[in-house]
Amino acid sequence: xxxxxxxxxxxxxxxxxxxxxxxxxxxxxxxxxxxxxxxxxxxxxxxxxxxxxxxxxxxxxxxxxxxxxxxxxxxxxxxxxxxxxxxxxxxxxxxxxxxxxxxxxxxxxxxxxxxxxxxxxxxxxxxxxxxxxxxxxxxxxxxxxxxxxxxxxxxxxxxxxxxxxxxxxxxxxxxxxxxxxxxxxxxxxxxxxxxxxxxxxxxxxxxxxxxxxxxxxxxxxxxxxxxxxxxxxxxxxxxxxxxxxxxxxxxxxxxxxxxxxxxxxxxxxxxxxxxxxxxxxxxxxxxxxxxxxxxxxxxxxxxxxxxxxxxxxxxxxxxxxxxxxx
Amino acid sequence: xxxxxxxxxxxxxxxxxxxxxxxxxxxxxxxxxxxxxxxxxxxxxxxxxxxxxxxxxxxxxxxxxxxxxxxxxxxxxxxxxxxxxxxxxxxxxxxxxxxxxxxxxxxxxxxxxxxxxxxxxxxxxxxxxxxxxxxxxxxxxxxxxxxxxxxxxxxxxxxxxxxxxxxxxxxxxxxxxxxxxxxxxxxxxxxxxxxxxxxxxxxxxxxxxxxxxxxxxxxxxxxxxxxxxxxxxxxxxxxxxxxxxxxxxxxxxxxxxxxxxxxxxxxxxxxxxxxxxxxxxxxxxxxxxxxxxxxxxxxx
Numbered sequence: 001x002x003x004x005x006x007x008x009x010x011x012x013x014x015x016x017x018x019x020x021x022x023x024x025x026x027x028x029x030x031x032x033x034x035x036x037x038x039x040x041x042x043x044x045x046x047x048x049x050x051x052x053x054x055x056x057x058x059x060x061x062x063x064x065x066x067x068x069x070x071x072x073x074x075x076x077x078x079x080x081x082x083x084x085x086x087x088x089x090x091x092x093x094x095x096x097x098x099x100x101x102x103x104x105x106x107x108x109x110x111x112x113x114x115x116x117x118x119x120x121x122x123x124x125x126x127x128x129x130x131x132x133x134x135x136x137x138x139x140x141x142x143x144x145x146x147x148x149x150x151x152x153x154x155x156x157x158x159x160x161x162x163x164x165x166x167x168x169x170x171x172x173x174x175x176x177x178x179x180x181x182x183x184x185x186x187x188x189x190x191x192x193x194x195x196x197x198x199x200x201x202x203x204x205x206x207x208x209x210x211x212x213x214x215x216x217x218x219x220x221x222x223x224x225x226x227x228x229x230x231x232x233x234x235x236x237x238x239x240x241x242x243x244x245x246x247x248x249x250x251x252x253x254x255x256x257x258x259x260x261x262x263x264x265x266x267x268x269x270x271x272x273x274x275x276x277x278x279x280x281x282x283x284x285x286x287x288x289x290x291x292x293x294x295x296x297x298x299x300x301x302x303x304x305x306x307x308x309x310x311x312x313x314x315x316x317x318x319x320x321x322x323x324x325x326x
Numbered sequence: 327x328x329x330x331x332x333x334x335x336x337x338x339x340x341x342x343x344x345x346x347x348x349x350x351x352x353x354x355x356x357x358x359x360x361x362x363x364x365x366x367x368x369x370x371x372x373x374x375x376x377x378x379x380x381x382x383x384x385x386x387x388x389x390x391x392x393x394x395x396x397x398x399x400x401x402x403x404x405x406x407x408x409x410x411x412x413x414x415x416x417x418x419x420x421x422x423x424x425x426x427x428x429x430x431x432x433x434x435x436x437x438x439x440x441x442x443x444x445x446x447x448x449x450x451x452x453x454x455x456x457x458x459x460x461x462x463x464x465x466x467x468x469x470x471x472x473x474x475x476x477x478x479x480x481x482x483x484x485x486x487x488x489x490x491x492x493x494x495x496x497x498x499x500x501x502x503x504x505x506x507x508x509x510x511x512x513x514x515x516x517x518x519x520x521x522x523x524x525x526x527x528x529x530x531x532x533x534x535x536x537x538x539x540x541x542x543x544x545x546x547x548x549x550x551x552x553x554x555x556x557x558x559x560x561x562x563x564x565x566x567x568x569x570x571x572x573x574x575x576x577x578x579x580x581x582x583x584x585x586x587x588x589x590x591x592x593x594x595x596x597x598x599x600x601x602x603x604x605x606x607x608x609x610x611x612x613x614x615x616x617x618x619x620x621x622x623x624x625x626x
Binding site for chain 2: 030037041048049058059063117125129135141145146149157163192200207253256259263282285292295302303
């Protein structure tokens with residue numbers, strides 16, 4: 001701090017005062033510049049994020065306490081009434097169930113495969129960039145396009161998967177009517193889009209591990225499999241925890257994939273069998289009566305769920321990865 | 327980029343050259359086996375196949391959508407023509423809107439991120455650590471959950487159905503600030519800033535003439551990631567825009583609701599056209615994009 005502030009001052013003082021008024025002005029300007037510029041430079045982020053990011057999230061709590069509907073024009077304070085109604089709303093619990101199911105089905109295999117993939121990519125090879133591009137290319141495809149493409153891949157009649165199943169002698173699967181099958185298909189889309197991306201994040205972390213560790217381990221006769229679990233995984237644990245948190249935040253808000261999978265309909269299947277919480281929030285808030293209060297209460301509950309599950313997953317992975325280290 | 331950093335590290339320590347021959351088992355450990363290639367190529371095929379397949383469907387006739395095996399047809403351009411003629415979807419308008427929105431957001435994110443990143447990395451000011459911590463925490467806030475109040479704000483401002491509604495809320499990004507700060511820490515020496523100060527540069531001149539040029543590589547990566555993310559954004563445009571001012575993703579949604587089970591090939595011509603710009607960007611800048619994603623590991 002002292003050097004940054006001291007430099008211009010001594011600079012100004014070392015020169016003979018030939019044109020005093022101008023010097024004083026620029027000196028004052030320089031001090032003002034040094035003192036306030038940093039705040040000026042970081043301010044846009046805080047102002048814009050505060051107004052359009054943080055404030056809406058917090059304001060959701062306030063809106064959730066109102067009986068607030070656009071169509072009927074009501075806006076009355078209702079206390080916790082919205083939350084009480086939610087507890088009795090079967091469609092809410094159904095959506096929560098679907099969201100959780102799709103989340104587990106997508107995240108667990110995704111992160112495990114990503115780890116394996118990163119381990120494969122973490123060696124000297126030909127066409128390295130090309131292979132890396134190969135695994136991450138799904139991530140640049142838009143979610144909307146992915147939803148449309150996979151809706152046809154998992155089409156009930158004539159879909160690619162059912163055709164493949166047919167050629168090996170299996171019965172076609174009802175990819176939408178069957179709840180579990182629809183979860184699987186949606187989870188598959190998520191995995192297709194994100195596995196390579198997570199693999200690259202892991203790869204970045206793996207490359208920071210000193211190679212000597214592996215060399216001495218292999219001299220001790222540890223198999224590559226054992227090295228992977230005893231050296232690689234524990235050492236990139238912070239990164240694994242980071243991807244867990246990010247996947248939890250993203251996974252619980254899943255919206256576009258199930259929407260496009262159900263041909264763009266917000267109900268998520270005839271019996272809402274793959275309607276997620278984000279979809280139900282949308283249905284309540286932006287269609288029909290536009291129940292802003294009810295939707296906000298649901299958003300806030302979803303927020304709470306994200307925090308709780310992020311913490312649970314964090315603890316789970318931290319414990320299990322530590323166990324491998326022993 | 328990262329590999330060039332790690333490679334010399336493992337090679338440099340042994341001062342006597344002959345020892346490197348003795349390291350052969352280690353070298354073998356890091357050489358990819360044919361099985362590795364096979365697994366990775368398989369992974370690559372699985373990744374690329376759905377995209378190629380969607381292009382194949384886009385090139386077929388509607389009567390041949392379900393025909394197996396997937397071989398391309400010759401109807402691509404007639405399908406694209408028919409898709410573009412769909413007035414409800416306003417696809418061309420959607421493409422233009424997406425290009426405008428993504429460009430403005432990208433430039434803004436680069437500008438504000440580099441400005442704040444520079445301040446955090448190279449300027450000393452009270453509370454900088456606490457402020458940086460807040461920025462890191464903002465990355466964890468699921469801002470999507472604030473869409474209802476945000477929407478009500480847009481209604482108040484009269485912005486619904488206009489492009490500023492999908493631009494202004496995204497002008498800054500916590501990740502960008504953090505990324506630029508990390509890069510500025512390592513890429514710009516304090517001496518350089520000092521020297522510029524002694525030359526009488528104001529802080530702004532230092533940012534503009536010294537810092538910004540030096541941050542260019544990181545800015546390019548941030549720009550690519552931001553552009554792709556903005557281009558692919560779905561939920562918020564879907565909420566706040568109207569069908570007559572769509573982004574390209576919104577156009578796709580309109581297409582998919584309207585054409586589902588009636589004109590599949592035109593719908594797939596739409597997904598192909600919506601994906602193509604990013605595909606081109608990815609092919610040209612793949613290396614930088616990969617580097618940027620891998621840097622994400624540093625962020626934790």
